Structure formats: C-alpha cells, structure tokens
Amino acid sequence: MADLELWYDAPAREWTEALPIGNGRLGAMVFGGTARERLQLNEDTLWAGGPYSPQNQEAKPNLEAVRALVFAGRYAEAEALADRHLMARPLKQMPYQPAGDIWIEQQIAGNMSDYRRSLDLARAVAATTFLSGGVRYRREVIASAADNLIVLRLLADRPGQVTFTLSLASDQPGSADRATADTIGWRGRNRDAEGIAGRLTFAIRAKVRTTGGTTTPLDAMVRVEGADEATVVIDVATSFRRYDDVAGDPDAAISARLAAVAGQSWQTLETAHVSEHKRLFDRLAIDLGRSPSSELPTDRRIAANAAQPDPALAALYVQYGRYLMISSSRPGTQPANLQGIWNDQIDPPWGSKYTTNINLQMNYWLPDPANLAECVEPLLRLAEEVSITGAQTARVHYGARGWVLHHNTDLWRATAPIDGAKWGLWPTGGAWLCAHLWDHATFGGRPDGLVRRLYPLIAGAARFILDILVPVPGTGELVTNPSLSPENVHPYGASICAGPTMDNQLIRDLFEALLAAATQLGIEDELTAAVRDARSRLPAGRIGKAGQLQEWLEDWDMQAPEIDHRHVSHLYGLYPSRQIDVDRTPELAAAARRSLEIRGDNATGWGIGWRINLWARLRDGDHAHEVLGMLLTPERTYPNLFDAHPPFQIDGNFGGAAAILEMLVQSDGERVHLLPALPTAWPSGSVSGVRARGAMEIGLSWDGGFLLTASIRSESARNVRLLLGRNERIVRLHAGEAWSLPEPIRRD
Numbered sequence: 001m002a003d004l005e006l007w008y009d010a011p012a013r014e015w016t017e018a019l020p021i022g023n024g025r026l027g028a029m030v031f032g033g034t035a036r037e038r039l040q041l042n043e044d045t046l047w048a049g050g051p052y053s054p055q056n057q058e059a060k061p062n063l064e065a066v067r068a069l070v071f072a073g074r075y076a077e078a079e080a081l082a083d084r085h086l087m088a089r090p091l092k093q094m095p096y097q098p099a100g101d102i103w104i105e106q107q108i109a110g111n112m113s114d115y116r117r118s119l120d121l122a123r124a125v126a127a128t129t130f131l132s133g134g135v136r137y138r139r140e141v142i143a144s145a146a147d148n149l150i151v152l153r154l155l156a157d158r159p160g161q162v163t164f165t166l167s168l169a170s171d172q173p174g175s176a177d178r179a180t181a182d183t184i185g186w187r188g189r190n191r192d193a194e195g196i197a198g199r200l201t202f203a204i205r206a207k208v209r210t211t212g213g214t215t216t217p218l219d220a221m222v223r224v225e226g227a228d229e230a231t232v233v234i235d236v237a238t239s240f241r242r243y244d245d246v247a248g249d250p251d252a253a254i255s256a257r258l259a260a261v262a263g264q265s266w267q268t269l270e271t272a273h274v275s276e277h278k279r280l281f282d283r284l285a286i287d288l289g290r291s292p293s294s295e296l297p298t299d300r301r302i303a304a305n306a307a308q309p310d311p312a313l314a315a316l317y318v319q320y321g322r323y324l325m326i327s328s329s330r331p332g333t334q335p336a337n338l339q340g341i342w343n344d345q346i347d348p349p350w351g352s353k354y355t356t357n358i359n360l361q362m363n364y365w366l367p368d369p370a371n372l373a374e375c376v377e378p379l380l381r382l383a384e385e386v387s388i389t390g391a392q393t394a395r396v397h398y399g400a401r402g403w404v405l406h407h408n409t410d411l412w413r414a415t416a417p418i419d420g421a422k423w424g425l426w427p428t429g430g431a432w433l434c435a436h437l438w439d440h441a442t443f444g445g446r447p448d449g450l451v452r453r454l455y456p457l458i459a460g461a462a463r464f465i466l467d468i469l470v471p472v473p474g475t476g477e478l479v480t481n482p483s484l485s486p487e488n489v490h491p492y493g494a495s496i497c498a499g500p501t502m503d504n505q506l507i508r509d510l511f512e513a514l515l516a517a518a519t520q521l522g523i524e525d526e527l528t529a530a531v532r533d534a535r536s537r538l539p540a541g542r543i544g545k546a547g548q549l550q551e552w553l554e555d556w557d558m559q560a561p562e563i564d565h566r567h568v569s570h571l572y573g574l575y576p577s578r579q580i581d582v583d584r585t586p587e588l589a590a591a592a593r594r595s596l597e598i599r600g601d602n603a604t605g606w607g608i609g610w611r612i613n614l615w616a617r618l619r620d621g622d623h624a625h626e627v628l629g630m631l632l633t634p635e636r637t638y639p640n641l642f643d644a645h646p647p648f649q650i651d652g653n654f655g656g657a658a659a660i661l662e663m664l665v666q667s668d669g670e671r672v673h674l675l676p677a678l679p680t681a682w683p684s685g686s687v688s689g690v691r692a693r694g695a696m697e698i699g700l701s702w703d704g705g706f707l708l709t710a711s712i713r714s715e716s717a718r719n720v721r722l723l724l725g726r727n728e729r730i731v732r733l734h735a736g737e738a739w740s741l742p743e744p745i746r747r748d
Contacts, residue, residue, distance in 0.1 A: 003287070003312060004319055006298045006641060007118040008032070011128075015040070016638035016648060017299070019119040019126045020342050023145040024330030024378075026236060027341035028102075030141050032117035032128040037104040037139065039152065040344050041204065044334040045240035046172075047411035048191045049094035050199025053389075054416045058085040059397035066496075067481045071473055075494035079421045082482060082496060086397065086425060088416035090194040093408055095351035096337055098344050099236045100170030100186060100204050106154070107163040109133030121316075121323045124277040125270070135161050144273035145330060148257055150234040151273075153266045154227075160212060162227040167220065168204055171346055176220035183207045184222055187251075190238070191346065202238040203250040207258055209233075231266045233258060243385055243413040280326050281319075283371040284689035286660075288315045288682045299639035305632045309625070311682055313632055314660055320641050321657025322370050324650060329367075334411065335378040336363045340650040349647045354382070356429035357407040357486035358567065361436050362606055362651040365576060365613070365658040368443040369665070371689045371697070376440050380453070382413070383433045387460050390415040390430060394464050398427075402464030405429035407486060422495040423487050427468060427480060428503050430461045431510040438513035439576070442669055445695030445715055446520060455517045459527060462514045465507055466530055472499065472553070478537040479504070485551050485569045491559040499553045501570035504539050509577055511535040541573060541580070541588050548598055549573075549580075549591040557598065564600045566607040568614065571595060575613045578668050582619055593618055601627045605636045605643040609655025616662040616677040624663055625679035631656050664700075667692035673723040674700055674710060675747060694718065696733070705748060710741040 011032045012018040018029035018040070027042040062085035069078035110133030117128040126141045136157040143150050154162050166184060168176065174188015185205040190198040208215055213227030224230050235257055237250035261269060288311035293304045301313050328340035338359055339352045354360045360379070367375040390403030393415040398404065406417040407426050417424035434457055441450050469478040479499025486502070489495050511531045518528050544555040551557050551570040571592050573579035580588045592614070601611055608631045615624035630636060631652065636644050643652025663677040664687050672692050686709075688699035695715035701708045707724055714720075714733035722731045725748045733739055 003316065004122045005118055005120055006320070007116060008297050008299060008639070009115060011115070011117065012640075015344050016642055017640055019117065019640055020324065020327065020340070021124065021126050021141055021143040021150070022327030022341045023143040023148060024328060024333035024341070025148060026143055026150055027328065028141065028143060028150055029342055029344065030126040030128075034112050034115070034130055034132070035106055035108050037106065037128070039102040039141065039150070039234070041099040041101065041150070041234070041236055042341050042343055043099050043202070043236040043238060044341055045238045045411060046097045046099050046190060046200065046202055046236070047094050048097055048193035048198060049196035049412065050246055051244045051412055052196045052414065053392065054088040054090060054093075054414050054418075055393055055396040056085070056087060056089045056416065057396060060399050062086060063398065067470065070481050070496060070498050073492070075490070075492045075496050078482060079494040079496040082421035082425050086417065087421060088414070088418045088424075090196065091418055091420070092194050093351060093353055093410040093414050093418055094193050094196060094412060095346075095348055096339070096343050096353065096411070097190060097346065098171065099202065100168055100172070102206060102232075102234060103167045103169070104154070105165040105167075106137070108137065109135070121319050122278065122281060123274045124281070124323065124327070125274070137161075140270075142270060142273045143327065144269060144276070146272035146276040147261050147269060149261065151266070151269050152232040152234065153229065154232075155229040159228045160226045162210075162213065162230050163225045164230070165218070166206060166208060166222045166224070166232060168206060170204065172202070173198070179217035179220055179222050181217055182209070182215050182222060184220060199246045200238045200240055201250060202236065203254055204234075204236045205254050205258065206232050206234045229266075233261060240411070243389070243411065277326065280372055280374070281322060284322065284687070286315045286318050286685075286687045288312065288685045298641065302632060302637050302639065302641070303634055306629065309629055309681055311685070314628060317632065317641065318370070318657045318660050321366050321653050322372060324653055325367055325370070325372055325375050328650070329375045329378050331374055331377040333378050335360070335382050336650060338649050338651070349645070349649070351410070354409045355407060356405055356409060356432065357426055358569070358610070359606060359649065359651045361432055361576070362609065362655040364436060364440075364654070366654045368440055369658060369661045369691050371691050373440070373444060373691070376437075379433075380437055382409070383437060383457055385413045386415050386430070387457050389413040391460070398464070398468055400464050400467035402460040402462065402467065403430055404464050405433065421482075422484065422489070425482055425496060426484050426486055428465075428483070428506045431465060431506045434458045434461045435506060435509035435513060435577070438509075438517070439693075442693045443691055443695070448520070451517050451520055455521060455523075458510065458514045458517055461510055462527065462531055465510060466534055469534060476537055477539045478534055479539065479553070480507075486567050488551065488565045488567055488569065489561050490552055490556045491561070497552055499539055501541065501549065501551055502572050505541075505573040505577055505579055508535065508538055508579065541591070543587065543591045546594065546598065547591060548595040549588065557595070563598060564602070566603040568596070568599055568607070568610055571614055575610070575617045575662075582617075589618060601630060604645045605631065605652030606645065606649055606655055608636060609643070609652045609659060612656060612659035613662050616659055617666070619676050621663055621677035621679040624659065624677050625681050628656070628659070661687075661690055665690045665692060665698050667694065667696070669693040671721040671723055672696065672698065672712065674698070674707060675702060675724065678702070678747070694720070696720070702747065705746055706744045707741065707747055708744045711738045713738040
C-alpha cells in the first residue's frame with residue numbers, strides 16, 4: 001500500500017499535517033486525534049460577500065493618459081496614475097471561507113499505543129487506528145461524490161466500546177441548533193468583506209446512527225454511549241445558486257441529501273463512494289522504482305528525500321496530485337482555488353481566490369495528461385461566467401468589445417483589476433484561460449461539441465484584445481499598453497510597461513486557437529480576418545545581449561531588481577505553450593534555457609513546479625529531477641504532502657505532478673515523445689494511462705537503456721510521429737485499437 005498511501009505514526013499537530021478528503025463540493029481535514037478528533041469542514045461556495053460589480057467609471061477616461069506615459073518611458077508616473085484611476089472599486093476581492101469544525105470527544109480507557117493514521121489514495125478513505133485499554137479503535141472518513149456527503153464511522157473490536165460526544169462549531173456569524181436525539185446543526189451567514197455585505201445563508205448538519213448503545217441530546221451536542229459502531233453523516237450547504245443568485249435554501253438541500261441515504265449502512269455508502277472514486281483514479285498507474293525510504297511514514301520520507309532521492313515518493317506525488325484534483329474539482333462544483341477546497345482561515349493567504357496570472361491555470365495543468373479530463377469542467381464554467389462579468393469590465397474600463405479578466409477572480413466572478421497597478425493591471429488573464437481550454441480540447445481530439453462551446457469564449461477574448469492592442473510608436477508592431485510581466489518589476493521603478501513577452505505569447509496562442517476553431521467550424525468573417533492581420537503584427541520573441549529570452553520588449557532583464565523572481569512569465573512560450581521547441585525553434589529554446597539559468601531554480605513551491613516543467617520541455621531530465629528534489633523537501637512540501645509556497649498553495653502540487661508526467665511523455669497533437677526527459681535516477685519504471693494531445697492514451701515501460709514496451713490507443717484513425725531519443729518512426733493508429741511497440745529499442 002505504500003505506493004498509494006500516506007501514513008503517519010502520530011496524530012496531526014498542525015493543519016498542514018492533517019489529511020484532506022473531498023468530493024469537489026465538500027472538503028474536510030482529518031486530524032486523527034485519539035481522545036479528541038477534529039474534522040475541519042469546507043464547502044466550495046462559502047465565500048465572503050455577495051454579488052457585486054467592482055467596475056471603476058474613472059478607468060476609461062484616464063486610460064489614454066496612462067498609455068501615453070508608458071510610451072514616453074515615464075513608467076512610475078503611469079503606475080501612480082493607474083493606481084488612482086484605473087483600478088477596481090473595491091480594490092480587493094472576496095476571500096474563500098471555512099465552514100466549521102466537527103469535534104468528537106471519545107471516551108477511551110488506558111494509554112494509547114500502536115497508533116496509525118493513513119490516507120488511502122486508491123479508495124479515498126482516511127483512517128485512524130490505535131490500541132487503548134486492550135481495545136482497538138478505528139475511525140474511517142470519506143467524502144462521497146456518489147452521495148454528496150461526508151461520512152464518518154467509529155468502531156471498536158469489542159462490543160459496547162464506542163462512547164463519544166459529538167459537537168460542532170463555526171467562526172462564521174450564526175449559532176448552533178438545539179440537538180435532537182441524533183442530530184446536531186448550525187445555521188448562519190457568511191461574512192462581510194471590503195465593504196460588500198455577506199448575502200449567503202448556510203447550514204451544517206451532522207446526523208448519528210448507531211448499532212447498539214444509546215444517543216442522548218445535550219443542548220447543542222449529542223452523546224453516544226456503549227455503541228458497537230456509529231456512523232455520522234455530515235453535510236454543509238449555502239444559499240449560493242450562481243455568481244449573481246443567492247436565493248437557495250441550504251436547509252432544504254441538506255434535508256434532501258440526508259433523506260436520500262436514510263437507512264443505508266456504512267458498507268453501502270462506502271462501496272458507492274469507492275466505486276465512484278476509482279472510476280477516475282484507476283485510469284493511471286506509475287512506477288518509478290523503490291528505495292529503502294519507501295517504507296517510512298510519509299513525513300519522514302519527505303525529510304529523507306534530500307539525502308537519498310526516493311523515486312517512489314515522486315510516483316506517490318503524481319497520484320496524490322490526481323487524488324487532490326478528483327477531490328477538489330468535479331463537474332458541477334466550483335474550480336479548485338488557491339488551496340483546492342481546503343481552508344481553515346477567515347483571512348486565508350491571498351484570499352484563497354483564483355489567481356489567473358499563473359496559479360489557476362497551473363491547477364489545471366494536471367488533469368488532461370493525468371487522464372482526468374472531466375475535472376476541467378468547473379474551469380470551463382468559470383470561464384463562461386467571467387466572460388459575462390468581464391464584458392462589463394471591458395466596456396467600462398477600456399471601451400472595448402468582448403470580455404476581459406485581470407489577475408484574479410472570486411466566487412462572484414469579479415474581473416476588474418485589483419490589489420494595485422503593479423500586480424493587477426494585466427489584461428490577458430482571459431486570453432490565458434482560452435488558450436488553456438483550447439489545449440484541453442486538443443487533448444480530447446477537439447470534438448465538435450466542445451469546440452462549439454469554446455468558440456464564443458475565444459471570440460469574445462479575441463475581440464477584446466483586438467480593441468486594446470495599440471501600435472508601438474515608430475513601428476507597425478501591436479502591443480498591450482498598459483500591462484506588466486506578472487508580477488515582476490522592471491529597472492524603471494514600476495511593473496507597468498507595454499507589450500511584455502508573456503502577453504505577446506498569450507495573444508498569439510489565443511489568435512491561433514480562434515483561427516483553428518473557426519476553420520473546424522467553417523467560419524470565415526471579419527473577426528478571423530482581423531485576427532490574421534493582428535497576429536502578423538505581434539512582436540516576435542527577442543534574444544537579449546546575455547543570450548536570454550527577453551522578458552520585456554526592451555533588453556532590461558539583467559538590470560531588473562529581482563533577477564531571480566519567482567515568476568518566469570516570459571517562458572510561457574516554452575511551457576505550457578509550445579511556441580518554443582527544442583527541435584523547431586532551437587535558438588529560442590537556447591535563449592529560454594539561458595533565462596532559466598539566470599533566473600535560478602530556487603523559488604516558491606509553485607515556482608519550482610513551473611521550473612520542473614520548463615526543464616522537462618528542454619529535455620534535460622537530470623536537471624528537472626534536481627529541481628524536483630527541491631520541491632520534495634520539508635522546505636517546499638508539508639508533512640501531509642501539501643505544497644508549501646510557503647504558506648500552502650495547491651498549485652505546486654498540481655504543477656509538480658504534471659511535471660513528472662511531462663518528463664515521461666510529451667505531445668503536440670502530431671508528435672508523441674516518449675521519455676523525453678527521463679533522469680538517470682529513474683533507470684527502470686513504467687507508466688500507463690497517460691493522455692496525449694489528439695485523444696491518445698499512452699503506456700510504456702523501460703529498463704536500463706531500453707524502452708521495453710510502448711502502447712498507444714487512439715480514439716480516431718491517424719498517423720503519429722513517435723519519438724524516442726534520436727529514434728523516430730511514423731505509426732499508423734486505428735480508431736479504438738492499441739498499437740504496441742514490436743520489440744524493445746534503445747533509448748538513445
């Protein structure tokens with residue numbers, strides 16, 4: 001079980017030692033206490049505030065003045081003017097919120113021994129076991145997507161030994177219900193924030209069922225005594241219905257879900273839960289080898305990894321990332337935010353929002369290659385919703401058609417620039433969402449239904465970009481102005497600039513996506529013609545005097561105050577985009593490598609995750625593995641395997657897991673590159689179920705210098721170029737049939 005299990009020999013002392021469970025809508029952190037257990041609860045629509053419109057009517061009248069200052073090289077003045085007139089009102093968005101805590105005070109006789117707590121990734125079950133007074137106690141917790149509930153079971157190996165008090169608490173405004181014989185509850189509302197009134201109502205309810213024993217209400221608590229076994233069914237709901245509708249009935253929703261499972265045993269609930277989880281989780285398997293550390297508790301494995309790299313820990317990290325994705329992003333739920341779905345703070349870091357200048361997109365680098373395409377649906381729905389709110393921002397702030405998203409959004413789908421001009425005045429978040437979703441469609445073979453759903457989004461984002469592009473004085477080049485290279489400061493005392501490299505790359509991908517979608521749908525009109533013309537006038541990537549890919553139009557990189565900045569925005573073209581390629585654009589690839597060398601590998605957790613992907617795209621497996629080693633240490637990985645920015649941000653988990661798969665398989669829809677960045681530290685291994693662009697599924701195994709087996713299954717008939725080191729062959733694939741490598745071949 002070590003390959004698919006996190007386990008520990010002591011209870012969690014801190015939140016980042018507790019174990020996460022989730023079903024996309026509900027999340028909980030399980031601490032694994034003995035006499036006192038805590039389940040910290042989240043519900044994905046419990047955010048502060050309510051529907052609001054943060055547009056600033058002063059923005060458009062002052063836009064041209066800011067542009068003129070930028071083109072005049074008066075960047076600090078431009079940024080100051082933008083801060084006064086171009087930013088959202090309010091200046092900050094709404095934070096994600098914790099719902100509350102379930103507490104279990106369990107009566108236990110004698111000293112505790114033989115303790116173990118674990119998270120089974122394959123079954124999505126968190127378990128705690130220990131021995132006390134000659135009795136072995138066990139608790140199991142699931143967050144069932146099948147029944148949309150959290151379920152806890154308490155049992156012992158002797159009859160009549162399950163005695164506990166059940167209570168709940170919340171830091172949100174509200175109060176506990178008076179308990180009935182088997183139910184406790186809480187009713188309240190969400191908090192105000194940034195002058196926006198809290199408009200959500202919400203409720204928590206926990207219902208107890210026992211085998212044997214008695215249950216007694218005690219004010220707001222329930223006391224269970226002398227039971228053989230107890231099951232607690234837990235639910236949380238809010239009045240949220242949509243970003244502009246808060247008229248739901250949380251009590252009715254909870255009552256309906258609890259009624260649907262009334263009378264069902266733990267075994268029935270667990271079976272349905274495990275079956276639904278495995279439907280997604282079992283699609284991919286990975287084995288990178290083992291080391292002596294593989295048998296250690298997970299926290300000690302992380303600590304030992306720096307001294308002796310643990311290949312099985314890297315494989316576990318991939319599967320943990322997949323587990324977190326399944327647990328925090330399912331069709332019909334909110335997308336995974338900065339902390340997925342798990343947050344215990346009223347004022348979480350960065351509001352635990354959706355940061356769209358890297359973090360939200362990084363959250364969704366994993367699901368397509370990891371064979372979890374369904375998990376992208378919440379991101380698509382968010383894009384559709386911000387295209388509505390972003391159309392208002394485009395009109396008010398820019399006088400533009402289409403829609404815009406700046407560097408953050410929240411549950412209420414706010415799209416105006418926030419925080420301050422040096423961070424927030426970046427108009428290409430919507431372009432990045434569209435480029436990412438188009439890549440998602442490419443992974444799936446660009447089915448017509450998805451392309452038709454995406455086209456209005458892409459077209460709206462393209463119309464906005466066409467309307468805000470302006471010519472660089474004295475040239476024919478079109479650029480964004482004002483914008484910035486997230487979240488970096490250039491040598492002239494500001495972030496604000498014109499035409500940063502990342503914007504040019506993002507817009508090129510957006511335009512390419514529009515033209516490809518239009519061709520597939522048979523569309524040829526004024527928009528496609530305008531996009532072709534503007535695409536030809538975008539600045540090309542520029543190589544600076546240090547041999548680096550320039551981050552800005554000007555060769556400022558070596559004079560930038562933070563030469564080792566955590567963001568590597570100008571390398572978007574290498575990863576996640578494919579504009580820069582070792583084979584097809586070798587000079588730009590060499591410049592990207594030089595930029596990485598200058599920037600350095602040490603960064604925040606998510607920054608390290610991005611760097612691993614970049615080194616993988618450069619096909620430098622040993623360097624990618626070296627940077628992975630920096631991620632899988634106590635400095636960047638908490639005991640529960642959560643990514644440490646620090647503090648916790650889940651994008652590092654998703655980015656790091658995606659990077660490990662990127663080291664093993666790369667694709668662009670026409671080519672599939674096997675083991676493109678395999679490090680010497682993984683001399684043998686196997687992976688199956690990896691998805692490649694073009695609706696293909698890959699499996700392979702290797703040992704020493706040989707690729708032993710390889711298989712490709714395609715959903716459609718096609719030819720594909722299969723690359724392995726310097727080996728290349730054209731493979732004919734038949735729809736629904738697997739092609740297999742006829743014999744082992746050398747990797748070099």
